[in-house]
Amino acid sequence: MLNKIRDYCRDLLESKKVEGILAVYTENGNYFPYFFTKKEELNNLCIDKKYLLLNSVKPLRENLVFLLQSKMPGKRIGILARGCDERALFELSKRGQVNLDNIETIGYSCNEEQAKICTCPTPYPTVNLKFGEKVEGVSEHKRWKEFSQLDIEGKRKFWEKEFSKCIKCFGCRNACPICFCKECLMEDRKFVKGGELPVEIPSFHFVQRYHHAAQCISCGECEIACPMDIPLRLISFVLLNRVKKLYDYTPGMNPKQECPIYTIKEERNEEALDELL
Amino acid sequence: MSKSEFEPRIVALLCNWCTYTGADLAGTARMKYPPNVRTLRVMCSGRVDPAFVIFALQNGADGVMIGGCHIGDCHYAKGNYSSRRRAVILKDTLESLGIDPRRFRLEWISASEGDKFAEVIKKFTKELKELGPNPLNKGAQDA
Amino acid sequence: MSYYNVLTVCPYCGSGCTFYLQVLQGEIIGILPNKNHEISQGNLCIKGWFANEFVTHKDRLKKPLIKKDGNFVEASWDEALQLVAKKLKVYKPEEVGTLSSAKVSNEENYLMQKFTRTVLKTNNVDHCARLCHASTVVGLGKSFGSGAMTNSIPEMENTKCMFVIGSNTTEQHPMVAKFMMKAKEKGAKLILADPRKVVWSKFADIHLQQRPGTDVALLNGMMNVILEEGLEDKKFIEERTEDFESLKEVVKKYNPEYVEKITGIDKQLIVEAARMYAKSEASAIFYSMGITQHTTGVDNVVSCANLAMLTGNVGKVGTGVNALRGQVNVQGACDCGALPNVFSGYQVVTDEANRKKFEQAWHVDSLPDKVGLTVTELIGEAAKGNIKALYIMGENPMVSDPDLKHVKEGLSNLEFLVVQDIFLTETAQLADVVLPAASFAEKDGTYTTTDRRVQLARKAVDPPGEAKADWEIISELAKRMGSNEFNYSSPSDIMDEISRYTPIYGGISYERLKEKGLHWPCHSKDHPGTPILHKEKFSRGKGKFWAIEFKEPAELPDSEYPFILTTGRVIFHYHTGTMTRKVEILNSEVPTGFVEINPKDAKKMALFDNSTVVVSTRRGSIQIPVKITERVKEGVAFIPFHFAECAANELTNPVLDPVAKIPEFKVCACKIERAS
Incomplete structure (x- = not known):
């Protein structure tokens, strides 16, 4: 697959269809995101190591792709996208953070191993899959069994222990492609006290989980970035399932479908929801 | 503190146009309802960030209620639609975090429904008494 | 259009995290x-995540500054270096000194000591290791060699028992704490000895809240139980x-009652703690400033070593005596000889063979044979007028050293002070010449982590304005002072020289x-490196037990100064704040200093959270807001030193x-009064 992708990218660059291609570069065993503009460099392109390309650059709080686009307005950018990259792209475009028109998405699927590392339910781009086969994703968090057996009080104690480990590195937020707010509630001093460890439980972690209830693209970056292995996505899984069931919506699947929590298009008949309150 | 002595504290975030006026009506009509509620006026139930609810629960409230106009009556057309969609998800979030979702309520009470306001507060207070003190509240928490 | 990432080493603590600097069109945009x-x-702490913010800060020094009539005037490099060269030549060798830095690379430390010597x-060259782990270098040297x-950090995931004494690891070495937390999740035991209730205490199986400064007694007590x-x-x-x-003889009287x-x-x-530590398959001791920054610093370190040897917890995976070093390159600065008594690789200057070797290497007739002055002594001698000129690279003694009034006296008394830094620090403001240096992101270099891992940091962007890398400045200055031995084209050249003359590198x-x-030790080109020291035998042959008696700290509370004052750090800031206080999010977390006191003490004085108090000792007093917290015991006050x-x-x-010359930062007597 790698060679096919390299050939395809070479064609894109040679034919000047794109200004450059954002992908992962490898050298001396290390790897990092890179903007390929010369075809000779494509020998260093790698697909087996993951860095989210749609990363939200902190402390600027702008998306990398947005920054690239704003540096060369009107030019076309290629992105060698995994499933999560594509989903991030769609979610960001809905919120005006990137311009989809100037992006050439070259989608490829992850293997099962990678899907396991990220606990990814859809390890392939749903719209722009060009290389590889769709493989089965992971639909359950690795600690779900343990967690789901707890009662309400047990869950509270579970989180109290897990959140006490938090060292407030903001890694879960910094690594998240969807977190681009200029003013973040996690830093709001009225809401979360500054300079205190352990952090306030549960408001510090609640903010991001709740805000991403219908935005989380399941890339798994927040858990990878957490030095203390806090299983944050246990909550996300519950909420995403709920959103899917109630509003038939999964973030990142369709760039045209609006987020049901923030955009109310028509006054639909939703009396059934009252039952749940 | 035994449960019979426990007096829950309720924070009610009420919409300016309907529920707040409804609560006002309950007062001027001298309807009886438990004194456990502290009301806060917001312009619309849609303005309430779920973070407010957590903030209240973390800082001493035993229960939080959002009051808004009936569906279709929102002064900002769609505010209470958003509020409702969010509230459903919020309940799930609370549950996942180990906070009893019954500590949070969303109610539709119009300006003329003073009696409904009193009724809801009565019911909510009774329910919270059964649930006992909020474990997130550091003061109430047993070691 | 270019976007790439440059792999470099985090400039803060000694854990040794590496990260990528994201560079878009020649500008660093993120991490x-x-x-x-x-x-x-894939993890970082909050400081690491925002480490690029100070690099691009507007207050960075961009041109050399010369003080004329009390004001700094911008100057050219030529003018500034000429002036420094001219001035430094005037003084006799015993009248000058240099302070190297634990924030710059191994190569630059090596050059600084070479320049000084x-x-x-x-031999008057030293750096801030004196203020943090001088006791470790001496103490573990005495015991183990x-x-x-x-041991190395990642293996700690597999330890069975952790004894953390005098280290607030979660806040000071977050990425070391990560591995300890992983071990804890796997069922390892955690014994914590800390006068404060830190974040750790919640997870500790046993929390020993000792009175500050009584660590030797505690360790002897544990050994007593074990024997x-x-x-x-x-x-x-x-x-x-x-x-x-x-050892057996002395430990006898330290029974648990005593x-x-x-x-x-x-x-x-x-x-219980003694049993837990002794019975586990693999027990590791972790310590930091809480052990070293005492008048009994060496005694404390040696006692830790005694405890480890007594139970055979040395030289195996997940064991050892693990000194967690504070600064990114404090280990490397020591390794590269920025100390008054050793050349690079701890080759002592008083040994004639060593001197001969370096005389030949550096093509000089003779090298000084007398052990030089330490940081603390240099400043004392400056106050007395015996040291007349100082060249300080990347250090800020005006915040970091004890008794600042005295430090200011010393530095102001100098005839000539050169400071080389990235910002106009409190120390730089006292200087006659300020030289603008490049930050970690603007130069190549190697840094050595606390677990002796030498890592390469790479240049991402050019320095701002006319700022230059420290190695370039030192080389340039040495050339102007007549030396031919500083012709390097890159830091890689310098590393080749270091490895030629430093066996461990x-x-x-x-x-x-x-x-x-x-x-390190990594003796030859095909040597794979040594993650665990003292495996088959100790570096000095046999491990040596030292019998240590408990001594009280130098200053104890009395009726006039009733509180014990202890100092430390918080996770959101770093040392003297030169870098972290330029970062928005860190400032918003903790904007200024505070004194932690127990609610009971606060009640006695009728203090509220955030009310301002005056804390004073026999040396000085400061105004500071109060933070009332259970974290400290009654009678103890805690102040972070960043501000x-x-x-x-x-x-x-x-x-x-007396041996390591480390000051007693951790204990002194103070009083607290309401500000009028």
Whole structure:
């Protein structure tokens, strides 16, 4: 697959269809995101190591792709996208953070191993899959069994222990492609006290989980970035399932479908929801 | 503190146009309802960030209620639609975090429904008494 | 259009995380944690995540500054260096000194000591290791023969028992704490000895809240229990150590009752802790400033070593005596000889053979044979007028050293002071010449982590304005002072020279470091590095037990100064705040200093949270807001030392450990009054 992708990218660059291609570069065993503009460099392109390309650059709080686009307005950018990259792209475009028109998405699927590392339910781009086969994703968090057996009080104690480990590195937020707010509630001093460890439980972690209830693209970056292995996505899984069931919506699947929590298009008949309150 | 002595504290975030006026009506009509509620006026139930609810629960409230106009009556057309969609998800979030979702309520009470306001507060207070003190509240928490 | 990432080393603590600097069109825009690194594993702490913010800060020094009539005037490099060269030549060797830095690379530290020894012809070179782990270098040197962390960080995931004493690891070395937390999740035990209730205490199986400064008594007490119950590792003691009898003799009287009286810890807890530590398969000791920054610093370190040897917990995976070093390159600065008594690789200057070797290497007739002055002594001698000129690179003694009034006296008394830094620090403001340096992101270099891992940091962007890398400045200055020995084209050249003359760095080169770091000792090109020290035998042959008696700290509370003051750090800031206080998010977390006091003490004085108090000691006083918290015991006050406007070091006691010359930052007597 790698060679096919390299050939395809070479064609894109040679034919000047794109200004450059954002992908992962490898050298001396290390790897990092890179903007390929010369075809000779494509020998260093790698697909087996993951860095989210749609990363939200902190402390600027702008998306990398947005920054690239704003540096060369009107030019076309290629992105060698995994499933999560594509989903991030769609979610960001809905919120005006990137311009989809100037992006050439070259989608490829992850293997099962990678899907396991990220606990990814859809390890392939749903719209722009060009290389590889769709493989089965992971639909359950690795600690779900343990967690789901707890009662309400047990869950509270579970989180109290897990959140006490938090060292407030903001890694879960910094690594998240969807977190681009200029003013973040996690830093709001009225809401979360500054300079205190352990952090306030549960408001510090609640903010991001709740805000991403219908935005989380399941890339798994927040858990990878957490030095203390806090299983944050246990909550996300519950909420995403709920959103899917109630509003038939999964973030990142369709760039045209609006987020049901923030955009109310028509006054639909939703009396059934009252039952749940 | 035994449960019979426990007096829950309720924070009610009420919409300016309907529920707040409804609560006002309950007062001027001298309807009886438990004194456990502290009301806060917001312009619309849609303005309430779920973070407010957590903030209240973390800082001493035993229960939080959002009051808004009936569906279709929102002064900002769609505010209470958003509020409702969010509230459903919020309940799930609370549950996942180990906070009893019954500590949070969303109610539709119009300006003329003073009696409904009193009724809801009565019911909510009774329910919270059964649930006992909020474990997130550091003061109430047993070691 | 260009976007790429440059792999570099985090400039803060000694854990040794690496990260990528994201560079878009030649500008650093952000940071990506390195997912392909044993320690980072894609994680960073809050300081690391925002480490690029100070690099591009508007206050960076961009041109050399010369003080004329009390004001700084911008100057050209030519003018500034000419002036420094001219001035430094005037003084006799014993009248000048240099302070190297734990914030710059190994190469630059090596050059600084080479400059001091060959051009200034004195051994008066030291750096801030004196203020943090001088006791470790001496103490572990005495016991094991090598003054460095014995094991590596990632292996701590597999330890069975952790004894953390005098280290607030979660806040000070977050990425080390990560591995300890992983071990905890796997069922390892955690014993914590800390006067404060830190974040850790919630997870500790046993929390020993000793009175500050009584660590020797506590450690002796634990050893007493171990010997009393026959839990010692007799085979290990027999085969690998010496002088066990003398230790046994002294420890006898430290029975739990006696120790309880000294330390204020329940005797039952001491017994339990001793059993827990001794009975586990692999026990590791972790310590940091809480052990070293005492007048009994060396005694404390040696006692830790005694405890480890007594139970045979040295030289195996997940064991050892693990000194967690504070600064990114404090280990490397020591390794590269920025100390007054050793050349690079701890080759002592008083040994004639060593001097001969370096005389030949550096092509000089003779090298000074007298041990030079330490940081604390240099400043004392400056105050007396015996030291007349100082050249300070990347250090800020005006916040970091004890008793700041005295430090200011010393520095102001100098005839000539050169400061080389990236910002106009409190120290730089006193200088006659300020030289603008490049930050970590603007130069190549190697840094050595606390677990002796040498790692390569790469240049991402050019320095701002006319700022230059430290190695360029030192080389340039040496040339202007007449030396021909500073012709380097890159830091890689300097590393080649270091490895040629430093056995422990013998096999290290930039080529090998490209892929990943190497643990020293690494003697030759094909040596794989040494993650665990003292495996088959100790560096000094046999491990040596030293019998240590407990001594009280130099200053104890009395009726006039009733509180014990202890100092430390918080996770959101770093040392003197030169870098972290330029970062928005860190400032918003903790905008200024505070003094932590117990609610009971606060009640007695009728204080509220955030009310301002005056904290004073025999040396000075500061105004500072109060934070009322259970974290400290009654009668103890805690102040973080990062903040120049309410600097804890106005208060601290500059008494020194007799051998390591480390000041007693951790204990002094103070009083607290309401501000009028």
